[in-house]
Amino acid sequence: MTYLMQLDPSMKAIRATDNTKLRMPTYNGNIEAHIYFKKFRQIAPPLVAVPATDDNFRVLGLDPTTHTETSRWIVPPFPLLPTAFQKGGPFIRDGKLSDDWPGFTPEETAVVHGDYRPGLPGFVPRELSYPLDVTDVDTSDWTIKMWVSGQATRPAEPEERNNLLVPWTYFSIGHLDLWLEQYRCFHLGLDIPTELSRPDTETESDRDEHTTDSGMKTTVVALDESAGDDAGKHTMYAQVLVDSDIDKAVAATQYYAHGYFLEGVLKYWQATNQVDPELELDSEGDGIGITGQPDHVRTAREKLNALPTSAEEMQALVDDIEAAGIDID
Incomplete structure (x- = not known):
């Protein structure tokens, strides 16, 4: 099944660069997405997020005048496999991020290990079920670490365990499509899907x-x-x-x-x-x-x-x- 993402052979390949704004065409309008780093802490995949903007809420069928959000992101920053930027992928390059965007602070970010998906508003273990208030989730047994350099990490200190979490696992564009649909369905009171959509397949490539x-x-x-x-x-x-x-x-x-x-x-x-x-x-x-x-x-x-x-x-x-x-x- 497909949710929001539209793949088309006419879509051009994109060179991932730091602080880049993207458009992701859907049947209901364009979703704005961000590339914060073409590689993050020497991890190869680009670090991508979907910001919590009024236009993105509208595309998801949510009323921005009544919708409240506790995060700057609908999908928080996560490592997206480079296949998402090949020919036939879901994105169109839309220029550089503006200076007024609050951005992303690597020093205030921790790594969460395991099989994770976005919750509200951060990343949570896949086995945690919706509806979910992440402020009430016990994270005491989660494997949370801080980057030292390259791919080296150390255990997070108690005060660092509440930092923004970036998952250690790499994800395909199919996960992004699923997460957006889960977010939309959660806020509309609809049945929440658990299966990846068609975009999980590889896009065409001129490599x-x-x-x-x-x-x-x-x-x-x-x-x-x-x-x-x-x-x-x-x-x-x-x-x-x-x-x-x-x-x-x-x-x-x-x-x-x-x-x-x-x-x-x-x-x-x-x-x-x-x-x-x-x-x-x-x-x-x-x-x-x-x-x-x-x-x-x-x-x-x-x-x-x-x-x-x-x-x-x-x-x-x-x-x-x-x-x-x-x-x-």
Whole structure:
């Protein structure tokens, strides 16, 4: 069954960026959604939320003049899988968030582990049933943690357990559709659905994926007009597979083949005019994003695919990078 979300092959792919406003067309109007971070605390999926706005209430069939809300969000911030932003997905890019939006405070956010869904107004365990007043829910046995760095966490202090919760689990667009329908039905006194809708299936994609025998995995996506100033460019995500020949060659140099290592390699190639100096580099723990003109991205891909697999050749490359004053780590 479908609820609100409309998937259409004509919908363009979107490049997720920080502080971005989205439109999600439905049969009853546009739902406003927000991307706060294209990756949050080095977790790969974008952090997305549906704000509690008058227009969103109207699209859900709720009267904003009588509807009261205890949260800034209808669906609080959660990690949404990147497949939601591929061709045929549910979103249209609608510009940057305005400065008057109160925004999102990472330092006042905790991680909640387990199988969770939105309650009113935060994330609660799936086994808790509607109707639900989350202010009366006992959270003493919940696994709630605070981010330290990257994906490292520590147990939340007692005063931190009441922070806004972001689920550790990644979710598909089908969950977002279900959560919106649950919210709508709850406030209208209708039967509340529990099953994911059709958008749980994968959207169409123009992704070009390739993995070399040596362990370099690259995925290239062509950006269209929905990407704004980046329309016409290509964006590529590159990563070295664990225990591959490249990974072992890098390990022999006492480095790790993460995104920051690849950034150092690419910066060296840029400095020596082996790849285009205007390529945008966005590294993280697992890999690196590269955006630029199609032929420039293609050259970068060819260079990465040809990274040496012998310890001696990799060490020679590392020596050249360090001699150029480029930080690999």
